[in-house]
Amino acid sequence: MTQTPDQVFVILKHWLLGYVPTSVHAIASAVLSILPLMVVFPLLFAITTLLERKGLGRIQNRLGPNRTGPMGLWQPLADGIKSLTKEDIVPFTADHIVHFLAPVLLVVAAFLAYAVLPVGRNMALVNLNAGVLFFFAVGSVVELAVFMAGWSSRSKYSMLGAMRAIAQMISYEVPLVLASVVVIMQAGSLSTVDIVERQATYTGIFPHWYVFTPWGFLGFILFMIAATAESNRSPFDLPEGESEIIAGYYIEYSGFKFALFFLGEYLGMFATSGIAITLFLGGWSAPLSVLTFIPSWAWFFLKLLTLICMFIWVRGTLPRLRMDQLMNFAWEFILPMALFNMVIAGLWRFMNPGAVRWFVCAFLILVPMFVLSALLKRKKKLQLRTYSFAE
Amino acid sequence: MSRDRGSRLLGEGIIKGLAETARNFFGSYISKQRLTTVQYPEERIPQDESFRNFPFLVYDGSDPEAGLRCVSCQICEKECPPKCIFIEKSKDKKPDAVGKPQFYPTVFDIDVSVCMSCQICVEVCPFEAIKMDVKYDYPTESRFAALLFDKHQLAKSNDYYHQIHPTEASAVDAALAAEREAAATKAAAAAAKAAAAKPAATAGAPGTATASAATSTVTPPSDTTAGEPR
Amino acid sequence: MSISFLIIAVLIVGSTAAAMGLRNPIHCVLTLSITFGGIAALFLQLGAEFVGLTQIMVYVGAVAILAVFAIMMTQSRRGLMLGTFSRNALVGLLTAVAVFSVLGWAVLSQPVAGVTAAVSPVSVQQIGSSLMHEYVLPLELIGLLLTAALIGAIVIAMERKEDTE
């Protein structure tokens, strides 16, 4: 009985496929798998924009949008209509073809990443042998799209934004991959489906999520920091840098193309959050074995929404970093820690299971973290200052 | 990102900040203090009594033409910093609210697109004839003509004045009453004194000292005689 | 020869021709990255997932971006227009002929050319274990070399930073 709601979409798909002639079975199957993703995630994007504006509003003692529809629920729809009906302005000197292709490529690349994301039990689009690799490979195409947008606009601000974006993405791709390597080491597989399945087992009622191990926890934190930077979210939103370079690489876009950039960016954020869930938070598995009666896809989206809320919360709090600080942070802190984490993960594999292993690894992670922090602190000379007062 | 003191943990300031925003987020559902939005067209903050926007002309009684307090002395026109008041003085005299013959403005225009709501016209008016209105929404379709208010648009009754600025209006009324009484007694005394009538005595504005003593909210029009071109 | 192979082949040849023929160097790089993508698609079609995805990651994600950056940094902002034919066309032609003949010789001298036997897809696991067993020494050597390069790059970057700050 509990299987039915869990597999409802899989069953539905097979039921629908029964009505399709076998000659086009393969294509129909693909369409039936892709279409829901193409609908659900843009819908999630719409919900997230509203959630973000409402959440930020509440953080800032405001109400947020509440005029369109009940509680402002139609706001995303209104935004969509607005951006669709706006004039599409292309700068006179812009490289028209590249200018047009950039948002398209961005959205396509962002959508491709969902192919390997298991959004529920038996609900990954394809079970690629090298699924994690596929994800990062597709992510690197986004850089090209960003460059195309920045360069083709022939605007100095968009050029600055593109340079910032690419430098940032390249720098953070390395720690992103390195932080996820520990999981691949432990799972012994690059397939996202396998990785989740390995975490979906339980000791007593507790699951074997990788985030509950010392290296997994550190890996998760590092991954999330890098993911924030990859998806250009605050405090790493320098490529957009509203107050500095106005909107960065998409400054010269308007109307629907602008909306596409927005969509692409949010889709990228969902995808990286999704992969973080897959790698560290047990994908679609329930957090307690007694909760497995709730469908797996519900767990996945619940976890996704939680991570999105974290993103919004961080955005509502922190100021932006500067370019060089961002780079230093990547190369001087995240990268060494990620490399060290790999050593710990290797150690973990060869030690006997038990509390001793846990504490040794945790200790070995905390020590370099503090040492590194202290070294960086010495270098930067930052302090809480005291001030003198004249009477 | 690094620490400022050895004892501090990594990102402690960031965690503190996050805690603060979380407090505000949840606080906005509980406390009115943390949800300051006023949803304007439906909800309105009660207007403060001293609020001011654009000037209007006060008239006594019910007839805006006859009861207009303005005697067209043109002081406000001269003192207005952005020069947004335009007055044309009448050739003849008409009896005012108390029956005394006075000049009156044939044209009294205020260009509210120029007016900067500084209240100086109110301060310099010796006759309590111009006051500040509280209406602030004047949506129009033209930038110029519709924002040039003429005498009829500007004239508003003393009751309206009482309604929008009760404290100030009562003080002004008291001052005016005292002034008129003083003028009446003076006139009566003058009439009783001798048959040699000196109508010029009424031309000066007596009793201004009484007016300023009566209230501190109204700036004393201490130099009425000097200001009048008569 | 399947239809998809034909499509990919046409795409590769077309975009490569465009990369050579277009006058704006940025356009050349962009079309070149289409070529890279096409080659990756070829690999994927042959069941070599790992190589195909690495092709995208390295060539599109890194090489093309690097090329684009290099061009952007060095050329005028108004856009440098290249001539379709280089002044050193002859040298280029000779190089091309040399490369082509070497490749052609390599292909023809192998018996693979005519064989179309079905090869079972190589899994990532197989690649990993062969790298770790058969080819462990070359792998380590390459790793050492790359680490040295990485450290060198960081050292160079750090030195420059001290100059300016």
Place this chain on the structure above:
Amino acid sequence: MTTAWAPITEPNATETPSLGQPAPRPAVPVTSDSALAEQYLEISMGPQHPSTHGVFRMNVVLDGERVIQLKPVFGYLHRNHEKIAETESYLGNMPYTDRLDYICSITNNWAYALAVEKLGGIEVPERAEYIRVITGELTRLQNHACLLGFLLQDMGASGTPLMYAFREREKVLDLFESLTGARMMCNYLRFGGCRVDLPAGWLDRAKAFLAEFPRFLDEFERLLVDNEILMERTQNVGVLSRELAVSSAISGPMARASGLNYDIRKADAYSIYSRFSFRVPLGHHGDVYDRYMIRFLEMHESVKILEQAMRDIPAGPIQNPAVKARLFRPKPGEAYGRIESPKGELGFYLISDGSGIPYRYRVRPPSLINLTVLEDLCLGRNVADVIAILGSVDIVMGEVDR
């Protein structure tokens, strides 16, 4: 640097030129055809830019993202304020001063009133002085709160600190509204006193606000003061040396952040400031973080002044009855009245020829003069720093352009 083609010297961010010497400027030819123009990027930040605090424009020449030349361009909001003032009566100028630094209109009124009072030798009643101190310090509170919000907004804190600051500012503006009738363009002070007395219950409301205000300061402190990102963004950025601050006539919180003990409330002890005990916070580094913190600490001190003033305020007249507001004709002479406005030394210089309008009227705007060192602070930093530095200078274009 005699020729335009001298070798380009690398501007050193930490070194500031010594007294009396012009700051070294790299000669950058920005003609579009030169080979150098391809290396550098000249961008125009402003007049429409999200963080130029109005219609301010900076022509910035960038090497990558590093600023090698910065030319401030202003005048987009020029309203001929000083010339208009020479055609208006002394009273008629009062509302115009509101529009100089439109965030703190009452301190503008105060500086102008002080100048006219000096010119006319006018005494101000006790109660009016207290009211001036109370409103002036409230103005300082809201200006500083606002500025901290703006600064953090410029550094990308997506509006949260700004909204908190505005929440408090609204409370001050409500107080101003019920006192003066307007929220921003108060036009409240007069020569020899104030326009109206405090309405009934106003003082209690102000006291209630004041009791609440430290809570906001604590909240703000928890939110961002020891935030690592903020420290990294602001510490050792835009360092203004003491010497440069003196030689460029920098005043206000900006000078005090560079360690200059110069507060006109103490130096001149104008009005009745000598009666209150308060301290002047001084910074040691002169960077953006110090400028930020000095304003933060000044708010604490202002709260102290306000507490004392609200406790001690006497009853009495609020206006010197000897002064005619209209047809005010001071004797021929000149006067300079200055106050410590929230942004720095705000001065009005007036010459009277005995007529009803000033013969000469001149404003010393702190915003403009503090802005003159912008290039020195920004050279060698990058674009993100420029925004933070500009934000920390605290300018209002109404006052810069006049």
